[in-house]
Each structure stands twice: as C-alpha cells, then as structure tokens.
Amino acid sequence: MPxxxxxxxELFNLALSIVGLVLRDGPMQVKELSEHFGFSEKTIVKAVxxxxxxxxxxxxxxxxxxxxxxLDEGEVDFSAGRSALSEPPVLSKRQxxxxxxxxxxxxxxxxxxxxxxxxxxxxxxxxxxxxITDLGLNEDQQRLEPLRSAILNKQQIVAQYVNQxxxxxxxxxxxxxxxxxxxxxxxxxxxxxKQELRSFRLDRIIDIEVTDQEITQQGRSxxxxxxxxxxxxxxxxxxxxxxxxxxxxxxxxxxFDLKKEASGSTTGKIQVGNxxxxxxxVSRYGGEVVVLAPESARQAVSEFARLAMTGYxxxxxxx
Amino acid sequence: xxxxxxxxxxxxxxxxxKQGTQIKNFLLRRIISKVTPIDNASKPxxxxxxxxxxxxxxxxxxxxxxxxxxxxxxxxxxxxGGPEGSQVEIHFMDEALLAEDLMEFGSEVRVLSPESLxxxxxxxxxxxxxxxx
Numbered sequence: 001m002p003x004x005x006x007x008x009x010e011l012f013n014l015a016l017s018i019v020g021l022v023l024r025d026g027p028m029q030v031k032e033l034s035e036h037f038g039f040s041e042k043t044i045v046k047a048v049x050x051x052x053x054x055x056x057x058x059x060x061x062x063x064x065x066x067x068x069x070x071l072d073e074g075e076v077d078f079s080a081g082r083s084a085l086s087e088p089p090v091l092s093k094r095q096x097x098x099x100x101x102x103x104x105x106x107x108x109x110x111x112x113x114x115x116x117x118x119x120x121x122x123x124x125x126x127x128x129x130x131x132i133t134d135l136g137l138n139e140d141q142q143r144l145e146p147l148r149s150a151i152l153n154k155q156q157i158v159a160q161y162v163n164q165x166x167x168x169x170x171x172x173x174x175x176x177x178x179x180x181x182x183x184x185x186x187x188x189x190x191x192x193x194k195q196e197l198r199s200f201r202l203d204r205i206i207d208i209e210v211t212d213q214e215i216t217q218q219g220r221s222x223x224x225x226x227x228x229x230x231x232x233x234x235x236x237x238x239x240x241x242x243x244x245x246x247x248x249x250x251x252x253x254x255x256f257d258l259k260k261e262a263s264g265s266t267t268g269k270i271q272v273g274n275x276x277x278x279x280x281x282v283s284r285y286g287g288e289v290v291v292l293a294p295e296s297a298r299q300a301v302s303e304f305a306r307l308a309m310t311g312y313x314x315x316x317x318x319x
Numbered sequence: 320x321x322x323x324x325x326x327x328x329x330x331x332x333x334x335x336x337k338q339g340t341q342i343k344n345f346l347l348r349r350i351i352s353k354v355t356p357i358d359n360a361s362k363p364x365x366x367x368x369x370x371x372x373x374x375x376x377x378x379x380x381x382x383x384x385x386x387x388x389x390x391x392x393x394x395x396x397x398x399x400g401g402p403e404g405s406q407v408e409i410h411f412m413d414e415a416l417l418a419e420d421l422m423e424f425g426s427e428v429r430v431l432s433p434e435s436l437x438x439x440x441x442x443x444x445x446x447x448x449x450x451x452x
Contacts, residue, residue, distance in 0.1 A: 097356075134326040166394040166427070183328075206397050244351055264351070284423035287444025290450045298451045304425055305447035311388075311429035312441040 006043060014039065015047040019078060024186075027070070027077035048076050075208055100127050106135035110163070111148060132143045143202050144178065147187060150210045159187075160207040164277045169193070172211075173200070176218025181251055190219035197222050238278060239292040241267040246288035252281055270278070279304025320345070321361030323369055328376075328412060335362055335372060342372035346413065376412075383411045386431040387421070395427035406431070418443060 006014060014037060022028055022037070030048075051066050067077045103122050106112045108131040120199045135141065150157050157175050162168045172203075174190035176197075185202035242249050244264040258268035272278045275297055282289045282301045291298045320336035320343075327333075332347035340363065365429040387407050389395045399407045418439045421428050430437040 032393065032440070132324050134324060162397040166392065166397070168392075168397065203398070204394070206401070245348065248348075254406050280423045280425060282446050283444065284415060284419045284420060286419070287446030287450045302448050302451040305444045305451075308422065308425040309441065309444045309448070311426055314436060 006039070006047075011043075011050055014043070018044070018047055018076065019051060020077055022078055028073055030074045033076060044076075045071065051078070094186070096125060100125050103127065104131050104133050106133045107131040110145070126179060143205055143208060144185065145206050146210050147175055147178060147202075151177065154215045155267040156192075156211045156213045156215055156219075157189075157206045158209045158211060159200065161208060162204045164204075164280065165274075168206075171200075173198075174215035174220055174222075176215075176219060177224055178202075178223065188224050190216065190222050194215070197224065233259075234274060235271045236275070236294075236297065237269050238272055238294070238297045239267070239269050240288050241265055241292060242285070243288040246285040249281060249285065249289050272297075275300035276304065283308065323362070323364055326373075331412070331416060333376075333412075335369065337362065342368060344372070344376050346416075380410050380412050383414070385411060385417065385433060388428050388429045388431055389424075390427045393424075393427040395424035398424070400403055414439060422447075 014158040017037065019031060021033070028036075028039045032043050033044045037044070039047075039313045048071060049067055067075075070077050088185040099115045102124070103118065103125065104127060107115075107118055107122060107127075112118050112129075147157070149155075155175075157173050159171050159173055160168060161171050172192035173187070174192075175187055176190065179186045179188060179199075187205070188201060189198065189200065190196075191198040240249070241261075242265060244266075250258060250266065250268060250270065253270035253272060255268050259268055260266050278291070278297055279301045282291060283305045291301050320334075320338045322334055322336045323331060323342070324335040325347075326335060334345045334350070336343060336345060372375055385408070387399070387409065388405050389407060390398055391400070391405060396402070399409070409417075414436055416435060421430065421436075422440055422443055430440060
C-alpha cells in the first residue's frame with residue numbers, strides 16, 4: 001500500500017526528488033513515479049504542482065516550469081528556466097544543515113581557509129566563522145599541496161609510485177584531478193609510461209617532483225571517467241558479502257548488484273585485477289568480509305591470510 | 320551527545336562530542352545507526368574544554384606505541400618511509416583500526432609489540448582462514 005500523507009517538508013523534498021529524476025531521465029508517467037517513490041498518484045501530482053505553486057518558490061524566479069497540460073494527461077515534464085535567481089531559494093532545515101556541513105568541510109581545507117566568498121556564504125547560511133571540521137595535516141595533505149599547485153598551473157610531475165604488489169616505479173604524469181573516495185585520495189592523471197589515464201592512490205606516492213614542463217596535449221584532451229577505477233586488463237568478477245562495518249570494501253573496486261541484507265550486511269559483486277590484491281583487501285577486515293565465489297578467489301584470500309599468519313606462529317610454520 | 324567538532328585523523332573521521340559531563344571522541348565508522356537530531360539545546364562548551372579534550376586525545380595517541388618489523392622493498396616498507404633497518408615504531412589512535420591496516424600488508428609486516436595488537440591480528444587472520452575454509 002503506497003504511503004499517502006506527507007507533511008509540507010516531506011512534500012517539498014519529494015518534489016525536488018521528482019525534479020531531479022525527470023531532468024535526468026526525461027518525461028515520466030505519474031504512474032511510474034508513484035511506483036518509483038512509493039506514494040499514491042495523487043500525492044505525486046500534488047508534489048509536482050508544488051514546484052509551480054509553492055508560495056516559497058513562487059517568490060523567486062523558479063528554474064523549473066511544470067507542463068501542466070501534460071500533467072493533466074498523466075505525464076510529468078519540466079523545462080529548465082534560464083533566468084538567474086535574484087535571491088536564494090527557501091531551504092528546509094535538513095537542506096540547510098547539509099549545505100552548512102559541506103561548506104564547513106570546504107572551509108577546513110587549507111586552500112579555502114581564507115576564501116572570502118566562502119566565508120560570505122557561510123555567514124548567510126548562519127554558520128560560525130570558525131570551521132567545526134578539522135582535517136589535520138597528515139601525510140596525504142603534505143602530498144596534496146604540490147599536486148594542487150601542479151594541477152592549477154598545468155605542470156607535469158614525476159612521482160615515485162609503489163603499486164599494490166610493492167613494485168616501485170618512476171612515473172611522469174600530467175596531473176588532472178584529485179578525488180577523495182572512501183578514506184583515500186586518488187590522483188587522476190595521464191601516465192606517460194602507460195600512455196593512458198590512470199588513478200594513483202596518494203598514499204602509494206612516496207615522492208613528488210613538480211617539473212617546469214607543461215602537461216602534454218594528451219593530458220589536456222583526456223576525458224576523466226566518473227569512476228576512479230579504469231577498465232582492468234584481465235578482470236575477474238568476485239561475489240562477496242561484507243558486514244555493515246566492513247561494507248566500505250565496495251568503495252575499493254568497481255562494484256555492482258549490491259544488495260543490503262536484513263542483517264545489515266551487504267552482498268554484491270566486485271571486479272578485481274588480480275587475486276593477490278583481493279587477499280589484501282579482504283584480509284584487513286578479519287573475517288567481516290567473506291568471498292562467496294569463485295572458489296579460486298576464496299583460496300587466494302585464504303592463502304594470503306595463511307602466509308600472513310606465519311609471522312605470528314600460525315599454521316604456515318608447520319611442516 | 321552534543322556534537323562539537325568533526326576531526327579527520329589518520330584517515331578516520333572522529334566526532335568530538337559532550338556526553339553527560341564528559342567530552343569524548345567517537346569514531347564515525349563505529350556509529351552504525353541513523354543519527355537523529357533532537358530538539359534539546361546542547362549545553363555550551365568553552366574553547367578551553369574543547370582544547371583540553373583534543374590535547375587528551377593527542378596524549379593518548381602519543382602513548383599508544385607499536386613496534387613493527389617490515390620486509391624491505393615491499394609496499395609496507397615504502398608505506399612506513401623505507402626505514403634504515405627493518406624495524407619501525409609508530410603511534411596509533413585505535414588498536415582495532417591499526418590491526419586492519421596492518422593485516423592488509425599480510426606477511427610484509429609483523430608486530431613485535433604490543434602483544435595485544437599481535438594477538439588481535441593473529442585472531443583476525445585466523446578468522447579469515449576459517450570463513451574461507
């Protein structure tokens with residue numbers, strides 16, 4: 001039975017969700033939206049009309065216009081307005097809090113600490129002048145500074161990089177972007193050695209030299225895919241299950257078919273480039289992550305852990 | 320709790336918050352339920368109290384010391400700065416989280432001390448073997 005009653009804030013949030021979905025996927029039937037969000041068709045229509053009729057939004061030049069004729073026929077479509085907003089829209093408490101938290105994070109970054117525009121926005125939103133987020137200055141932060149400078153100035157770098165097998169190499173890289181995924185920073189850049197766009201874990205870069213050479217044309221024209229993980233040469237699909245505390249393992253691989261179980265654990269499939277790396281990633285969770293299939297992957301993880309146990313008088317020491 | 324500050328320490332988000340009369344540190348990854356804001360106004364906490372709590376955490380970390388043996392020319396060796404010998408001394412905030420980080424290095428690292436950390440790693444690895452038997 002679809003949920004029926006919404007308070008004004010929930011209705012507003014539903015309206016925004018509908019706008020996002022329709023702008024992304026194109027016009028949709030009211031019936032489809034009802035099934036998608038789990039609300040009655042009447043509630044969907046009411047939420048869509050909120051976009052056009054909301055007293056709050058109506059005070060400003062809304063960016064989304066509802067096609068009311070289509071809506072009468074059971075279809076939802078919007079057009080995006082081109083006029084600039086002259087004043088900020090009214091936000092719910094939750095939206096304001098989310099924005100404040102994001103802006104606070106920005107303010108904690110060294111490169112934004114003195115940014116007057118950011119300070120002004122934080123003032124408008126009602127944040128204090130001092131960030132409540134403290135990012136500290138760890139080794140990653142020390143590597144980030146020269147990288148940021150090189151990216152902004154379009155300068156090549158030479159990095160000493162250690163891959164997950166412990167192999168060290170010197171890489172000339174056109175640095176393009178830094179991503180923060182899960183708990184790790186990744187440098188996205190054009191690798192001169194591999195002649196392709198690669199992702200480099202920042203904690204595996206042991207030395208960075210910023211050169212005075214400009215980045216190459218290949219680097220300039222490279223398109224950075226959204227996923228930090230590129231296509232793997234010989235990838236293997238592995239099915240795993242992870243407890244709620246270990247579910248971050250899915251951040252480390254391209255993953256799909258994720259399903260949250262009633263117990264809180266997550267089951268899904270990941271693509272791995274080599275089984276040795278899988279052993280490392282799985283073993284760190286001390287049994288909270290279990291490889292379900294294939295058998296070769298289960299064995300690889302078991303072998304990795306057995307070998308590691310030799311240092312602690314484990315079964316590997318036995319004859 | 321009354322949340323005061325979010326800190327990012329050694330790859331971990333830590334919430335500094337007042338619980339009752341005490342200011343405590345909570346690892347965000349250990350907060351596994353949905354967080355619900357409540358209407359009660361938080362009690363004011365002075366800058367001095369926050370600074371003291373932060374200093375206590377720093378003291379706690381500096382007193383938590385582990386001695387490791389790392390295999391030269393491996394990822395672990397590079398990770399710990401390529402030490403002259405094979406031994407490194409590190410400070411840590413949370414033994415369980417350090418154990419996770421060290422288990423990822425597998426046989427490249429062996430914990431010489433403290434014994435509790437070595438035991439924790441051994442138990443974790445045993446469990447990995449057990450669930451993949």
